[in-house]
Amino acid sequence: MLAARTSAAPARSCFRSSTVPRAAFVCLPVNNVQRHLPQANNTAQLQHRSYATPTAEKVAKFKGQKQSDGKYMVSLIEGDGIGPEISQSVKDIYSAANVPIKWESVDVTPMLKDGKTVIPDSAIESITRNYVALKGPLATPVGKGHVSLNLTLRRTFNLFANVRPCKSIAGYKTPYDNVDTLLIRENTEGEYSGIEHVVVDGVVQSIKLITKDASERVLRYAFQYAQDVGRLKVRAVHKATIMKMSDGLFLSLANKMAKEYPNIEFDAELLDNTCLKVVTDPSPYNDKVLVMPNLYGDILSDMCAGLIGGLGLTPSANIGDECSIFEAVHGSAPDIAGKGLANPTALLLSSIMMLQHMGLTEHADRIQGAIFKTLAEGKTITGDLGGKAKTHEYAAAVIKNL
Ligand SMILES: NC(=O)C1=CN([C@@H]2O[C@H](COP(=O)(O)OP(=O)(O)OC[C@H]3O[C@@H](n4cnc5c(N)ncnc54)[C@H](O)[C@@H]3O)[C@@H](O)[C@H]2O)C=CC1
Numbered sequence: 001m002l003a004a005r006t007s008a009a010p011a012r013s014c015f016r017s018s019t020v021p022r023a024a025f026v027c028l029p030v031n032n033v034q035r036h037l038p039q040a041n042n043t044a045q046l047q048h049r050s051y052a053t054p055t056a057e058k059v060a061k062f063k064g065q066k067q068s069d070g071k072y073m074v075s076l077i078e079g080d081g082i083g084p085e086i087s088q089s090v091k092d093i094y095s096a097a098n099v100p101i102k103w104e105s106v107d108v109t110p111m112l113k114d115g116k117t118v119i120p121d122s123a124i125e126s127i128t129r130n131y132v133a134l135k136g137p138l139a140t141p142v143g144k145g146h147v148s149l150n151l152t153l154r155r156t157f158n159l160f161a162n163v164r165p166c167k168s169i170a171g172y173k174t175p176y177d178n179v180d181t182l183l184i185r186e187n188t189e190g191e192y193s194g195i196e197h198v199v200v201d202g203v204v205q206s207i208k209l210i211t212k213d214a215s216e217r218v219l220r221y222a223f224q225y226a227q228d229v230g231r232l233k234v235r236a237v238h239k240a241t242i243m244k245m246s247d248g249l250f251l252s253l254a255n256k257m258a259k260e261y262p263n264i265e266f267d268a269e270l271l272d273n274t275c276l277k278v279v280t281d282p283s284p285y286n287d288k289v290l291v292m293p294n295l296y297g298d299i300l301s302d303m304c305a306g307l308i309g310g311l312g313l314t315p316s317a318n319i320g321d322e323c324s325i326f327e328a329v330h331g332s333a334p335d336i337a338g339k340g341l342a343n344p345t346a347l348l349l350s351s352i353m354m355l356q357h358m359g360l361t362e363h364a365d366r367i368q369g370a371i372f373k374t375l376a377e378g379k380t381i382t383g384d385l386g387g388k389a390k391t392h393e394y395a396a397a398v399i400k401n402l
């Protein structure tokens, strides 16, 4: 569908919307592809989205956390770059919506302990105490410098499954209507294990670690998630043709796990083929839960975000047995930081996943209703979506729509 032209300058791309006649190709500068697509008619509904079906046990755990003023304490990591701006939007909207949450601000400035990068004890204590955290993006230096704090947090709290839904936004036109992908990424190992060394000068080795335990844990979570939300098809995404042992182990465990869930249809697909198919026609993925090793999920989730309007829109949940941390798919966006240009929707929707996880569904419904209404009206939206609104103006519009 998306065919880049090599001869035109500036670079242009031509595509055909699935909703317009065959001949109706449109050619636009590539960086405007998402924005100006009057031919495509996004028919996504303003329906509420449910990402979590918390067990009675889990809800009781959070109820037990309720303080004497009826509020729940939640750890908040504002993060780097655009983090403080988008966190402010969440705080403002939650305050206007009277959500019974008190934010406990957490500092995760890295420290060195026995030669290892660690996060301060006070941060660990806060998240352990509150069971949940909302987290803005944390920047990782390229090449040298400290290890990723995002990964450190995931490992510290054993947040083994990363749930990344990506669904079209009503009223926001993109090349494909009604995208609805749901990806579950192994979150603690794989290419992200950070085990690297120099073999000899000019030769480095990076270990992709795949274990039975971590694979089984995320696979079980994916099958159970599929069962709970009634999305009864699970597909493992892998590259076991090349990484016969590591991805091979992941895949064989997936096949085994499928036998424990006979009502769930299971199949597998090679990663490169998944990439091609998702960008060619995402609709066959609308009824599936995709489960995969760490790096594949990282890359595929950014790619899926591109199908619905970009990283300003996609949330995620890092789930563990005890604690869970909710964050946007995107990073610290240094190119727009401090300018009031960031779209806080991704972090807001991550906070909706958090409220649902905590069983606070009425508040989740009310806020997501206001978010989707504001986006559908299209009057007060941020620059990434083709609007002119500043981050705080968009937040004010959401508050008005509460
Ligand atoms: N979970 C996390 O905290 C993550 C952290 N990072 C870190 O973020 C830093 C920057 O990474 P990049 O590759 O630039 O990726 P990025 O996700 O920060 O930005 C990619 C592009 O998307 C845009 N964008 C992202 N979020 C947006 C928002 N809310 N509203 C509007 N536009 C938005 C940015 O302006 C940029 O053009 C790096 O240090 C990286 O390590 C990256 C991904 C995830």
Ligand SMILES: O=C(O)CCC(=O)C(=O)O
Residues within 6 Å of the ligand: 138, 139, 140, 148, 149, 150, 151, 298, 329
């Ligand atoms: O930790 C980082 O720097 C990047 C993490 C990332 O891209 C992600 O979790 O999606």
Ligand SMILES: [Mg+2]
Residues within 6 Å of the ligand: 298, 299, 302, 329
């Ligand atoms: Mg990423």
